[in-house]
Amino acid sequence: MLSYIARRLVLMIPLIFGITLISFLVIHLAPGGPVEVETEMSMKSSAQALENLKKLYGLDKPLHEQYIDWLQRFVKLDFGTSFTDGKKVLGKITERIPITLTINLLSLLFIFCIAVPIGVLSATRQYSLFDRFTTIFVFVGFSTPHFWLALLCQILFGMTLGWLPISGFQSIDVTGMGFLERVWDWTVHLILPVGIGAFAGMAGLSRYSRSSMLEVIRQDYIRTARAKGLRESQVIIRHALRNALMPIVTIIGLAVPGLIGGSVIMETIFSIPGMGQLFYQSTMSRDYPTIMGVLVIGAVLTLIGNFLADISYAMVDPRIRISKE
Amino acid sequence: MISIIWKRVKNNRTAVIGLSVILAIGVLAVGAPLFAPYDSSAIDVDNTLAAPTWSHPLGTDELGRDILSRMIWGGRVSLKVGFVAVGIAISIGIFIGALAGFYGGIIDSLLMRFVDMMLCFPTFFLILAVIAIVEPSITTIMIVIGLTSWMDVSRLVRAEILTLKERDFVLAARAIGARDFRVIFRHILPNALSPVFVSATFGVAGAILTESGLSFLGLGVQPPDPSWGNILYSGKDYILTAWWLSVFPGLAILISVLCYNLVGEGLRDALDPRLWRSEK
Numbered sequence: 001m002l003s004y005i006a007r008r009l010v011l012m013i014p015l016i017f018g019i020t021l022i023s024f025l026v027i028h029l030a031p032g033g034p035v036e037v038e039t040e041m042s043m044k045s046s047a048q049a050l051e052n053l054k055k056l057y058g059l060d061k062p063l064h065e066q067y068i069d070w071l072q073r074f075v076k077l078d079f080g081t082s083f084t085d086g087k088k089v090l091g092k093i094t095e096r097i098p099i100t101l102t103i104n105l106l107s108l109l110f111i112f113c114i115a116v117p118i119g120v121l122s123a124t125r126q127y128s129l130f131d132r133f134t135t136i137f138v139f140v141g142f143s144t145p146h147f148w149l150a151l152l153c154q155i156l157f158g159m160t161l162g163w164l165p166i167s168g169f170q171s172i173d174v175t176g177m178g179f180l181e182r183v184w185d186w187t188v189h190l191i192l193p194v195g196i197g198a199f200a201g202m203a204g205l206s207r208y209s210r211s212s213m214l215e216v217i218r219q220d221y222i223r224t225a226r227a228k229g230l231r232e233s234q235v236i237i238r239h240a241l242r243n244a245l246m247p248i249v250t251i252i253g254l255a256v257p258g259l260i261g262g263s264v265i266m267e268t269i270f271s272i273p274g275m276g277q278l279f280y281q282s283t284m285s286r287d288y289p290t291i292m293g294v295l296v297i298g299a300v301l302t303l304i305g306n307f308l309a310d311i312s313y314a315m316v317d318p319r320i321r322i323s324k325e
Numbered sequence: 326m327i328s329i330i331w332k333r334v335k336n337n338r339t340a341v342i343g344l345s346v347i348l349a350i351g352v353l354a355v356g357a358p359l360f361a362p363y364d365s366s367a368i369d370v371d372n373t374l375a376a377p378t379w380s381h382p383l384g385t386d387e388l389g390r391d392i393l394s395r396m397i398w399g400g401r402v403s404l405k406v407g408f409v410a411v412g413i414a415i416s417i418g419i420f421i422g423a424l425a426g427f428y429g430g431i432i433d434s435l436l437m438r439f440v441d442m443m444l445c446f447p448t449f450f451l452i453l454a455v456i457a458i459v460e461p462s463i464t465t466i467m468i469v470i471g472l473t474s475w476m477d478v479s480r481l482v483r484a485e486i487l488t489l490k491e492r493d494f495v496l497a498a499r500a501i502g503a504r505d506f507r508v509i510f511r512h513i514l515p516n517a518l519s520p521v522f523v524s525a526t527f528g529v530a531g532a533i534l535t536e537s538g539l540s541f542l543g544l545g546v547q548p549p550d551p552s553w554g555n556i557l558y559s560g561k562d563y564i565l566t567a568w569w570l571s572v573f574p575g576l577a578i579l580i581s582v583l584c585y586n587l588v589g590e591g592l593r594d595a596l597d598p599r600l601w602r603s604e605k
Contacts, residue, residue: 148579260447280542303445
């Protein structure tokens with residue numbers, strides 16, 4: 001097991017370099033590059049000012065030198081300072097990561113708790129009314145533009161009914177609250193963003209557990225379990241479910257980039273100060289150091305998510321780690 | 326083969342409904358100049374933010390433009406973005422997947438590591454980063470969505486080709502001296518395409534959603550071109566007084582994306598031989 005983990009870690013190193021290279025190229029192959037875009041906003045900036053800016057950011061050097069410079073700073077986790085407010089990019093990102101991660105982990109938890117039972121039940125009752133209804137349900141969730149649903153829910157629950165707050169993740173006076181009050185405050189703020197995120201993300205996992213379950217219950221060992229007279233519930237839970245659920249760990253890992261990417265729109269709509277909102281704001285103001293920082297960190301988070309998923313898969317399924325040793 | 330697939334899709338009622346709706350929306354979009362009752366950009370200052378009536382079945386917007394006409398033209402834009410983006414994605418995906426699967430070895434490892442890297446990026450981040458640099462327009466959006474969504478296709482094609490390239494008919498084609506290019510494109514690929522069709526159908530749905538999300542942030546299709554996403558974007562400011570500006574485009578996105586997904590799912594079932602066995 002340890003050697004498997006070590007090998008997976010080593011494989012991540014070239015991927016991280018690749019990620020930094022792609023992020024760098026995406027930003028720097030822009031016609032004119034970062035500085036030109038920044039100065040074209042203000043007509044007054046002279047050619048001299050342009051040169052100074054270029055020197056300041058090292059943009060007068062050839063591309064590969066710029067990349068190596070940037071990479072050297074990246075290794076030291078130095079993403080430079082933001083164009084807009086002069087703060088350290090790393091600090092801006094780290095103060096927002098916990099918020100985005102919390103929301104996404106909560107959504108994942110809900111997705112898991114709802115989607116897996118739906119998938120399993122509809123597989124054991126294939127083509128039943130329940131199966132057809134939940135199929136439509138998860139597909140509607142998958143197909144709904146969630147910013148639209150968020151907008152409608154804000155109007156319905158936030159304004160018409162007045163039940164839920166429609167923006168932020170905590171009230172302004174949160175510091176004066178006791179612990180329980182504070183938890184309640186977070187809960188009501190997060191119901192809509194987490195709920196809508198979960199509704200939108202349900203389809204992949206529930207369809208996957210359905211088809212995985214359908215495949216497992218046709219296996220011989222399930223027939224054996226039935227033949228030896230086990231109750232149906234035991235056949236499903238003890239024998240089928242354990243085998244059907246193993247690959248699902250990897251599916252959860254694969255859902256990470258979608259959720260992080262989706263947080264751009266959700267956090268913007270609900271004005272939650274997370275990484276998605278930061279990314280949106282920095283693209284709008286063309287704050288390149290921040291854009292690159294968030295891009296790289298978002299990709300590294302995904303990489304870590306996939307890594308954890310692979311490790312847990314290897315833990316529950318010995319075939320994986322043995323076959324690769 | 327096609328008739329078998331059609332027979333199996335035909336038995337799937339949801340897929341047939343989805344397909345009919347897709348066709349209906351497609352006809353409306355292609356024939357937009359014929360079906361749109363008004364000019365989609367005709368401003369009518371006496372009739373702004375009018376609720377749905379017989380003369381404007383879906384109401385009018387803040388400039389008095391007819392929403393039904395804008396939705397029909399917007400559908401044309403949204404579908405165009407969806408199809409062109411997916412076209413770009415599957416072309417790249419097939420090319421990279423075919424190279425990796427057919428040649429194997431170092432080419433395969435390099436290309437697949439590149440795919441792994443691309444898959445690490447939250448797609449929406451990558452798209453926004455590019456849009457921040459180039460001007461958003463229908464063309465750039467199609468290209469950017471295409472360039473960021475080919476990875477799944479390349480993996481599918483590679484996997485198919487790995488199983489196909491050792492088959493006798495491929496060996497036969499090689500034995501008669503066919504060049505690699507011909508072996509790949511004439512002999513192997515046609516047999517490897519069915520998962521690509523499924524993926525492309527889901528891809529159109531995904532691209533329509535992505536476009537609408539971008540337009541909703543104001544970074545997508547730019548006015549005066551209407552798209553479902555940007556009708557929603559400009560309508561959201563009036564949601565309390567003019568709900569029709571937000572509700573109808575959202576429904577249009579939901580319904581068409583849903584139908585593409587249902588057809589994709591139907592196709593996947595129809596093409597999956599593992600599910601055939603279970604039929605009596």
